Amino acid sequence: MSDNPFDLVAVQTPKNANVSLNALDIPSPSLEYCTMTVEEAATSLGTNVKNGLSSASEVTHRQQEYGVNEIASEDEEPLWRKFLGTFVGDPLILLLIGSAVISFVMGNIDDAVSITLAIVIVVTVGFVQEHRSEKSIEALNRLVPDECHLVRGGQESKILASVLVPGDVVRFGVGDRIPADIRITEAVGLSIDESNLTGENEPVHKSTKEVSKDSYNDVPGSLVPLADRTCIGFMGTLVREGHGRGIVIATAKHTAFGKVFEMMNSIEKPKTPLQTAMDKLGKDLSLVSFGLIGVICLIGILQGRSWLEMFQISVSLAVAAIPEGLPIIVTVTLALGVLRMAKRRAIIRRLPSVETLGSVNVICSDKTGTLTTNHMTVNKIWCLGSMSNKSNILNLEKVTRANLKNHISEDVKATLRVGNICNNSTFSQEHVKFLGNPTDIAILEVLRKFDLEDQRPTVTRIGEIPFSSKRKFMAVKVKDSRGKTMIYVKGAYERIVEMSSHFINTENKVVKLDSALKDVIFDSANTLASEGLRTLAFAQFEPPSGSTDAFDEKSIDGLTFAGLLGMNDPPRPSVRAAVERLSEGSVHVIMITGDSESTAVNIARQIGISIPNPETAVLTGDRLEHMSEDQLTSIIDHVNIFARATPEHKLNIVRALQKRGDIVAMTGDGVNDAPALKLADIGVSMGKMGTDVAKEASDMVLTDDDFSTILTAIEEGKGIFNNIQNFLTFQLSTSVAALSLVAISTAFKLPNPLNAMQILWINILMDGPPAQSLGVEPVDHEVMKKPPRKRSDKILTNDVFKRLLQSALFIIVGTIYVFIKEMTEDGVITARDTTMTFTCFVFFDMFNALACRHSTKSIFEVGIFANNMFNYAVGFSLLGQLCAIYVPFFQKIFKTESLSLGDLAFLLTLSSTVFIADEVRKWYYRKQRVNDPYYYSVV
């Protein structure tokens, strides 16, 4: 399950894949437009290639015509049909209907009416829940809205992709997801990954050139195959390289993907392991119950009881004892849990991840932006010429603004100039701030401190080697107004210093850099980094005039070093506590960063990641590079920090951890992180800074990019699991009690303590609102003290089993006691007797539900009012019970009569014993384990 319809493609069987490809062969906008030139396409769509649509009324008109750009599974069936369908879908309900008909034929009109009514209620409750579960799953689909860069009336804005209409112009860059089917109008080194549409893994190179139709004359219908429509960007595909622009030619269901999706609508989504386990448990229980009911029925008939009565009881018992509502409640609980997590800023993209969360025992987190705020401020500068060694680092925070000017020596100026020109951040008038990479922004902001102007308008950029986490530097080639060409480079200091052969001195002269001086630079850089500052080096280079060398990574060498900047990026305030709580729960937190070792170690110390021995606890990318997978696996247990790591390293790290049997959560944001995110048991992407590609590959998106949100999610995941165990205890104990009650009375030749209608009502309580409300019990923060659950652990543990048997025992003994007491008072079975028994059972069950709210804590500790859903559900159930006893109409149906206040008080007292007994169990449990270090490890 995921928000993303594309995940469906991934689960298709090959047979379905054929279906989808056939769907794409039919004529579609992408086929029509791929043979048109850009101008023809723009004219045909009535739009402007550069400015997009400019008339607001035209946009509104198109929105009305084409609708929202969203692919939604259309609900084919009307609600009433679905409702009627549930009557015939369930064999048990059919049997019940059968028994109503038989009653009617035999003249038992009362019975027939009652059973019919009960059937309607049972089916309605089931239907409402199923509908709710569908609705909440639908809500999950809308959690991650897709955004795009839209150009309308010449203005560009970031906006929801759902507003797009044909004719709109969009811009996209690396890591983005194409928001609609588009005719590409501008392509710079553009390649797009269409694997989710075509199954082809190699990204497709795209251009603006139209496809010549003539080459496809031999193909039936002159159809250009999807993969050959190279000037088309398909909705939902991912930009792997380069950037470009395009005109929207089709939206929503008219897109190529929309067509596939229509075909796939009927494909069922895969179930989560928990859901499958529940299905199996349900089936097993059904078998047992059926066997038991069969025996009861047989004995009853042999004893000479009315076979119709036995039949009705058996069928109702089957309806009640079989927890057919179990899988639905599990689904609703999972879905509601996911919605709750979304409110706490963790969006789950695949439902099974909720279960995996509770088992995570290693979190690999990147540093910048996740552990830190990603708000950088340059606060230290160092240059070799003017400051000579590490004891002279200039601290910008200690110098007044007026004084700063005295510090602008030529090398400082050069450092700032490199940072300024080799920079991709832009100032947005609309947002009144810089937009772009936080490192770039910090450099532009420091210029203002020195009263320096942005010099980029004075030069023309003729080339760029973009920054990447693998390369760890960025370079630009520019030409100034006098025609002089310069190359400016900034990046990780190890890389820059290694590539430098000279440096700029205070007089702006280029001086030779020997290895002793390089050591001086390293010394200063390490000093900056060990203060936790992100340290970048800046350098420049004038290519020999007339040089025609290609401007690529290899051509960057023999640089002239200018200086270093140290940027502060403080840890997020909440991270320290989160790390602490995770380690309490035996979750190992590993920092993986592209930043330098010294910076990483400093930040790690600040947030409480322990570094017992830097020799083994810190591993740098270049050492990792020379390690085999086995070597890495053998040492990784002691590693807490990976520094100067690349996205490829992340992949190796996940592999090594998984080899040890760890369940790994891994964070990432870039295009290159996608493979590691996919491989990790829980891939976590960043909602704010992350690319669409990373989000696509991940199982969970943090909308605030904050590490502590992972803790929240794990907590919720564990909580959901506990809740499921709790309502399982409740449902199964009711089930066991109801079955045993009838079985025992049959065995001892007693009359039936509950009639069919009463059993059905009990079923509604058990499968309905009270059970459901146990699923939304708020998370107990102490779950984090429990170690992660093993993936192989059963949900129905021994402890759960003991708990449910204890409760069932109390219900059975108590109810039978009331039954026999009432019966022996006058020697015959009267309506009063069954009313007392029936009410006794229901009260018992409500107290049982209360006890099931927590497995180990007293309700008074958890808080009576902590789960109001529960209180309403139980309140309603009790109200229903009172109706069943006191309202004449229901008295007829349930064959009850009014009880006195004293009766009710007696029953309440008696039935509270199940709750008291469970409180005693909890008290004893806590007393036993309070000194035990593994106190929480047992549910």
Ligand SMILES: Nc1ncnc2c1ncn2[C@@H]1O[C@H](COP(=O)(O)OP(=O)(O)OP(=O)(O)O)[C@@H](O)[C@H]1O
């Ligand atoms: N915009 C940039 N231009 C040039 N160099 C950069 C830029 N951003 C970062 N660097 C350099 O590259 C190094 C690695 O950056 P990278 O983005 O891979 O990791 P990070 O952001 O430091 O850490 P993390 O992986 O924890 O998010 C940085 O330490 C810095 O020296």
Ligand SMILES: [Ca+2]
């Ligand atoms: Ca049932």
